Amino acid sequence: MSRTLLILQDSPDFGGHEAMFLRFLPNLVENGGYTRIVLRHPTANATLAERLRPFHSDRFDATPWRFAKRRAEPYLAGFRHRYAQGVRALFAELRPAATLLLQGRVENCAVPLLAAPRDSFLVSYVPMAHRMAELGRRAVPGDWVRQRLYRRPDRFIVPGPAVVAQVRAAGGRAPIVVADNVVAPPPAPARAQSRAALGIAETARVALFLGRLDVRQKGLDTLATAIRRDVARLAGWTFLFVGSGEGEASLARLRNDLAGQVDIRCSRWTDSPHAMLAAADLLLMPSRWEGVPLVMLEAMTYGIPILASQIDVFEDYLPAANRADFATVELAGAMTQVLSPAVADAYRARAGARLAQTDLQRSSARFADALRPGRVVA
Numbered sequence: 001m002s003r004t005l006l007i008l009q010d011s012p013d014f015g016g017h018e019a020m021f022l023r024f025l026p027n028l029v030e031n032g033g034y035t036r037i038v039l040r041h042p043t044a045n046a047t048l049a050e051r052l053r054p055f056h057s058d059r060f061d062a063t064p065w066r067f068a069k070r071r072a073e074p075y076l077a078g079f080r081h082r083y084a085q086g087v088r089a090l091f092a093e094l095r096p097a098a099t100l101l102l103q104g105r106v107e108n109c110a111v112p113l114l115a116a117p118r119d120s121f122l123v124s125y126v127p128m129a130h131r132m133a134e135l136g137r138r139a140v141p142g143d144w145v146r147q148r149l150y151r152r153p154d155r156f157i158v159p160g161p162a163v164v165a166q167v168r169a170a171g172g173r174a175p176i177v178v179a180d181n182v183v184a185p186p187p188a189p190a191r192a193q194s195r196a197a198l199g200i201a202e203t204a205r206v207a208l209f210l211g212r213l214d215v216r217q218k219g220l221d222t223l224a225t226a227i228r229r230d231v232a233r234l235a236g237w238t239f240l241f242v243g244s245g246e247g248e249a250s251l252a253r254l255r256n257d258l259a260g261q262v263d264i265r266c267s268r269w270t271d272s273p274h275a276m277l278a279a280a281d282l283l284l285m286p287s288r289w290e291g292v293p294l295v296m297l298e299a300m301t302y303g304i305p306i307l308a309s310q311i312d313v314f315e316d317y318l319p320a321a322n323r324a325d326f327a328t329v330e331l332a333g334a335m336t337q338v339l340s341p342a343v344a345d346a347y348r349a350r351a352g353a354r355l356a357q358t359d360l361q362r363s364s365a366r367f368a369d370a371l372r373p374g375r376v377v378a
Contacts, residue, residue, distance in 0.1 A: 003033060003034050003035050003036075003097045004034060004035065004036045004037070004038060004094045004095065004096045004097060005028075005032065005034040005036070005037045005038070005096060005097065005098055005099075005100065005371065006038050006039075006040075006090065006091070006094055006096035006098070006099040006100070007037065007038070007039040007040070007099075007100045007101075007102065008039075008040055008041075008087075008099065008100070008101050008102070008109055008112050009039070009040070009041040009042075009045070009048065009101075009102035009108075009109070010041070010042055010067060010068050010069045010108055010109050010111070010112070011042070011045065011068070011069055011102075011104055011108050012042050012044035012045050012068055012069075013045070013104075014045060014047035014048050014051070015104065015212070016127070016181075016291075016293065016294040016295075017102065017104050017125075017127045017291070018047075018048055018051075018102065019051075019294065020127075020159065020181050020182075020294065021102055021125065022051055022052075023182065023360060023364070024179065024363065024364045024367040024368070025055060026055075026364075027361075027364035027365065027367075027368055028364070028367065028368050028371075029055060029059070029060055031365075031368060032368045032371065033372070034059075034097070035059065036059055036060075036061070036094075037059060037060045037061070038061045038062075038063075038090075038094055038096075039052065039060075039061065039062040039063070040062075040063060040064075040065050040067075040090070041062070041064055041065075042064065042065070042066075042067065042068035043064040043065065043066060043068075044068060045064070049062070049064055065086070067082075067083045067086055067087075067111070069107065069108050069109070069110070073107045073108075073110045073111070074106070074107055074110055074142075074145045074146050074149060075145060077110035077111045077113075077114055078114060080111050083111045083115075084111055084114070084115035087111060087112045087115040087116065088115055088117075091116060091117055091120060096120070097121070097373070098121045098123060098371045098372070098373060099112075099116060099120055099121065099122050099123065100123050100125060100371060101113065101122065101123065101124050101125065101153070102125055103124055103125065103126045104126075104127065105126065105127075105128060105129075106124070106126060106129065106146050106149045106150055106170070107146075107149075109124075110149055113149050113152045113153070114149075114152070116152075121154050121155075121373045122152060122153050122154050122155075123153060123154065123155045123156070123157060123370060123371055124153040124155070124156050124157070125156075125157040125158075125367075126156060126157075126158060126163070126167070127158070127159050127163065127291030127292065128163060128166060128289065128290065128291040129150070129158075129163060129166035129167040129169075129170045129172065130166055130170075130289045131143050131166075131169060131170055132146075134288075134289055135216075135217075135288070135289060136216060136288070143170070143171075146170065146171070147170065147171035148171075150167065150170045150171040150172040150173075151171055151172065151173055153172070153174050154174050154373070155174050155175050155176070155177065155370055156172055156174055156175070156176040156177065157176075157177050157178075157179050157366075157367060157370045158176055158177070158178055158179075159178070159179065159180060159181040159291055159292040160178060160180060160181065160291070160292040160313060160316060161178060161316055162292075162312035162313045162315070162316050163178075163291060163292070163313075164176050164178065165312070166312070177366055177367075177369070177370040178366070179363045179364075179366045179367040179370065180292070180357070180358040180362075180363050181291075181292040181294060181297060181358075181363075182297070182358050182359065182360045182363050183294055183297040183298050183301060184360065185274055185277075185298045185301055185302065186274055188274065188277070188278045188302045189274060189275045189278040190278065191278050191279060194275040194276070194278040194279035195279045197275060198240070198265075198275075198276075198279055200238055200240075200279060203236075204236065204237070204238045204263070205236055205237050205238065205281050205335075205339070206237075206238045206240055206279055206280045206281050206282075207237055207238070207239050207240070207280070207281065207282055207283075207284050207307075207335060208240045208242065208276055208277065208279075208280035208282070208283050208284065208304075209223070209239070209240070209241045209242065209243070209283075209284050209285075210242045210243060210273055210276055210277070210283065210295050211242075211243050211293070211295055212243055212244070212245050212269075213241070213243045213244060213245030213246065213247030213248055213251070214245055214246065214247065215246060215247045215250060216288060217287060217288055217289055217290075218247070218286065218287050218288075219286030219287050219288050219309060219326055220247045220250065220251070220286070221250070222286050222326040222327050223284060223286040223326055224250060224251070224254045225326075225327070226286075226326050226327075226329055226331040227239065227254065227258070227262065227264075227331060228254070228257075228258070229331070230330060230331040230332050231258055231261050231262055232261075233330075233331075233332035233333075234261075234262045234331070234332050235262070237262060237263070237332070237335070238263040238264075238265065239262065239263065239264045239265070240265050240267070240276065240279070240280065241264070241265070241266045241267070242266075242267045242268075242269065242270065242273060242276050243268075243269045244268055244269040248266070251264070251266050252266065273295070273298075274298070274302075277295075277298060277299055277302055277304055278302065280304055281304075281305070281339060282304060282305040282306065282307055282335060282338055282339060283295070283296075283299045283304055283305070283306045283307070284306075284307055284308075285306055285307070285308035285309065285314070286308070286309050286326040287308070287309055287311060288309065288311070289311060290311060290313050290314075291313065292313055292317075293313075296308070296314075296317065297355070300317070300351035300354070300355055301351075301355060303348050303351065305322065305338045305339060305343075305344050305347050305348075306318060306322050306338075306347070307322060307323075307324060307334055307335055307338050308322060308323050308324075309323065309324070309325070309326055310323050310324070310325055317351075317354055318347070318350070319343075319346055319347055319350050321337065321338065321343045321346065321347070322338060322343070322347050
């Protein structure tokens with residue numbers, strides 16, 4: 001009997017969540033037990049289309065279509081009739097055994113969540129599930145509207161234990177399967193060569209921020225304030241910001257305001273950030289909320305110390321000495337402490353032990369098993 005897996009993604013952006021899905025995809029194609037896999041994503045997501053191209057076959061159909069998430073989607077999803085009609089037509093045509101929704105947040109694929117037939121087996125792969133108050137937004141009506149979305153899936157797949165608690169707090173009642181995020185970065189480039197390529201002195205102490213320049217989520221505002229507050233004690237430090245986004249303008253102001261006092265450098269995002277990691281003494285992660293960031297796992301793999309904020313996912317992965325409140329921290333002292341031999345050794349031991357608990361084969365198998373309606377994944 002024909003078994004079809006339907007996969008829907010409706011964000012025009014390509015991020016770590018999509019990258020992790022692509023790492024699970026080979027096992028899903030080969031060992032998932034489906035005679036056909038059909039994936040639909042927005043035409044605007046050219047990066048995802050390019051990354052999916054090697055998988056195309058008679059059994060794997062990844063085709064762009066015109067539907068994509070819009071602003072205020074949780075509130076407007078019930079009124080997006082053409083998108084809903086497209087989803088219903090796809091279900092009627094394919095009659096999938098299971099449907100996987102790639103949701104960067106529950107706002108993504110809100111229309112398919114509401115439009116899918118009630119008897120369809122719907123699995124949400126979601127990297128984070130924070131409530132509105134945790135995002136600095138109003139809980140009412142935000143959490144109330146999103147609660148009905150969290151209650152629709154028949155199963156959730158999440159990247160770590162912290163997200164299990166988030167889904168439950170947000171209203172998700174279905175079984176939750178943890179398929180850990182797993183990275184396999186290339187061997188670390190040589191530190192001296194990486195620094196030479198970036199024009200950074202070997203004697204400089206380098207604090208790296210790497211990723212999307214989202215001011216509020218990534219805590220760039222609190223980090224900038226901490227640098228300004230402690231500028232007199234930051235001699236010898238180079239702050240390297242690598243990424244793209246709406247925070248670029250504020251970082252340019254920071255660099256100009258502190259010119260001559262502290263070395264601040266900004267670089268656009270690169271798909272090969274590993275030389276940046278190799279050049280760094282530590283990674284700064286002042287985020288207000290996260291899923292399980294791949295850049296964190298890559299830094300842990302390379303043994304690059306991390307100074308991160310006090311949020312759930314960092315509590316799961318990092319020792320207490322590697323976490324701080326960036327709104328009040330004495331930044332120079334905290335960074336120096338993170339690099340001290342005892343703290344750095346404890347961090348690397350914890351990182352090694354935590355990474356040893358994860359494995360791509362295991363996570364891929366759990367991901368595929370979670371898509372089987374009758375399978376119970378412990």
